Amino acid sequence: MSSTKKGRVFSGMRPTGQLHLGNYLGALENWVRLQDDYECFFCVVDWHALTTGYEETAGLKENVRQMVIDWLSAGIDPEKSVVFRQSDVKEHAELHLLLSMITPLSWLERNPTYKEQLQQLATREISTYGFLGYPVLQAADILAYKGDTVPVGEDQLPHLELSREIARRFNFLYRPVFPEPQARMNQVTLLPGLDNRKMSKSYGNYIAMAASERELGDAVTRMITDPARIRRDDPGHPEVCTVFAYHKIFSPDAVARTESECRAGKIGCVACKKNLSQTMNQFLAPIRERRQELETHPERVDEILAQGARRARAVSSQVLAEVREAMRIE
Numbered sequence: 001m002s003s004t005k006k007g008r009v010f011s012g013m014r015p016t017g018q019l020h021l022g023n024y025l026g027a028l029e030n031w032v033r034l035q036d037d038y039e040c041f042f043c044v045v046d047w048h049a050l051t052t053g054y055e056e057t058a059g060l061k062e063n064v065r066q067m068v069i070d071w072l073s074a075g076i077d078p079e080k081s082v083v084f085r086q087s088d089v090k091e092h093a094e095l096h097l098l099l100s101m102i103t104p105l106s107w108l109e110r111n112p113t114y115k116e117q118l119q120q121l122a123t124r125e126i127s128t129y130g131f132l133g134y135p136v137l138q139a140a141d142i143l144a145y146k147g148d149t150v151p152v153g154e155d156q157l158p159h160l161e162l163s164r165e166i167a168r169r170f171n172f173l174y175r176p177v178f179p180e181p182q183a184r185m186n187q188v189t190l191l192p193g194l195d196n197r198k199m200s201k202s203y204g205n206y207i208a209m210a211a212s213e214r215e216l217g218d219a220v221t222r223m224i225t226d227p228a229r230i231r232r233d234d235p236g237h238p239e240v241c242t243v244f245a246y247h248k249i250f251s252p253d254a255v256a257r258t259e260s261e262c263r264a265g266k267i268g269c270v271a272c273k274k275n276l277s278q279t280m281n282q283f284l285a286p287i288r289e290r291r292q293e294l295e296t297h298p299e300r301v302d303e304i305l306a307q308g309a310r311r312a313r314a315v316s317s318q319v320l321a322e323v324r325e326a327m328r329i330e
Contacts, residue, residue, distance in 0.1 A: 005039045010147030010181070012043035012086065015063040019070040020206035022199035025189040025249070030151050032075040034184075040081035041145050041312060044068060044305075047086050047093075051134045052126055068301050070209050073291040082315075084308030086141065091316035095140035096133075098323060099166055102173060103136050107165065111135055112158055139163035144316040148179040151186050174326040177319075189249055194223050196242045210291055213281050220246075220277045225269045232268035243272055251279045 011031065013019075019028070034040055044064050050057070064085060076083060086092055109132070142150060142163055150160055160183050167178040192198070193205030200206060207219045223242045228234075238244035238259050247258050258275070261267040294300055324330040 006037050007039070007149045008145060008147050009034050009038040009040045009149045009151065009184070010043070010142045010145050011041075011151050012045040012048070012141060013067065014049045015044050015046050015060060015067045016049075016201070017059070017063040018066045018208050018210050020199055020201065020208050022191045022193075022206065023070075024074055024209055025191050026153070027151070027186060028071065028074040028076070029189070030186050031071075031081075034151065035077060035080045038149060041147065041315075042071065042076060042081055042083050043141060043312075044085045045141065047137065048134060051128075051131045052124070054128075054130070064305075065298070065301055066210075068305065069291055069294045072294055072301075072304070073209065073287045078304045078308065082308050082311045083304055084312045085305050088305065088309035089144075089312045089316055091144050091313065091320045092137070092140055094320055095144050095316075095323065096137045098327065099140055099143075099170065100133055100136050102169055103133075103166055107162060108132050108135060111162065113155075135159055135162045136166065139166045142181050143167055143178045144319055145312070146179055146319055147181050149184050150181045151184045153186050157183060170323075170326075177322050177326050191249060192242055192245050194219055194242065196224050196245075209284070209287060211284070212288075213277075216280055216284065217277045220273045220280070223273065225272075229269065232270075233265040235265045236262035236269075238262045243269065243276055246276055246280070247272075250283055251276065254279075 011027075013023075013027070031040070031042060044067060046060060046064055049060060049063075068083065071083065072078070138159055139162065143166075150163075152160055160181060164180040167180050171178060193200065193203055194207070195203070195205045197203055197205060207216060211219065220243070223246070225241045225243055226237045227240075229236050241262070244255075244258065244262065247255050251258065254275075258267070258272065262272065321330070
């Protein structure tokens with residue numbers, strides 16, 4: 001590890017296709033900042049996608065490509081960070097197998113997300129070993145690189161604690177090999193969906209990072225505003241308006257004026273949405289430009305993933321050699 005870096009970051013996303021602005025502000029924006037100070041490994045965790053979607057693999061390859069394009073468009077730099085696909089690095093599978101041998105079943109069964117998703121996805125058959133054991137695969141993803149820093153949201157803290165417990169158990173049973181990965185809490189900027197619920201593809205209330213100017217304008221037009229405001233000159237209540245929530249994120253320099261004009265009935269919702277569209281299009285312009293370049297040269301994405309896999313294997317193969325030696329199975 002370079003002595004100029006603060007530590008080694010590992011983070012990943014399931015390939016669900018194109019990302020939306022909530023994904024950007026909730027994770028990608030943080031990743032872009034981290035890559036200047038940390039040695040970063042950013043992984044497309046396509047095996048994890050199988051834990052709940054093993055029957056739906058037809059679009060998996062294209063979903064990987066689209067998500068990586070979004071990463072690169074957002075500013076992830078493959079010269080600074082290792083960008084790779086999980087299934088291209090077989091050390092993840094080997095370490096998952098070895099760690100599964102020492103992980104008590106009770107640790108997995110007490111995982112709160114496991115119980116919640118069994119209820120939420122009751123119509124799907126996910127009572128599988130893969131779904132029960134995915135936290136072990138997650139631990140293997142991190143520990144295969146001796147990742148010591150993991151950017152997470154609060155809801156992911158139980159998973160990371162399990163990774164630490166698995167690392168501690170391995171180090172106790174054999175010899176110290178793994179650091180205990182620590183959470184680096186994401187500086188999450190919460191972006192509501194168009195209907196003021198959580199932004200989600202399943203709700204259909206999202207704005208894609210890849211949205212064109214027209215698509216973005218149409219989405220902003222559909223945003224829910226103050227329901228009590230009937231006429232243009234009615235005093236508004238920006239605290240309940242989805243458009244104003246976006247202004248606070250994308251128009252910070254103008255937010256005080258926007259709030260004042262809204263409350264005084266000096267700007268109508270149509271004009272307010274037009275201003276927001278212009279600001280957001282300016283924000284997305286460099287992202288769109290990078291995406292267009294990558295879509296014009298799709299082979300570049302394949303090259304980046306192949307290069308990333310080579311760099312990832314160079315590190316993970318050394319870690320696995322240590323693991324096998326510690327377990328006396330080398």
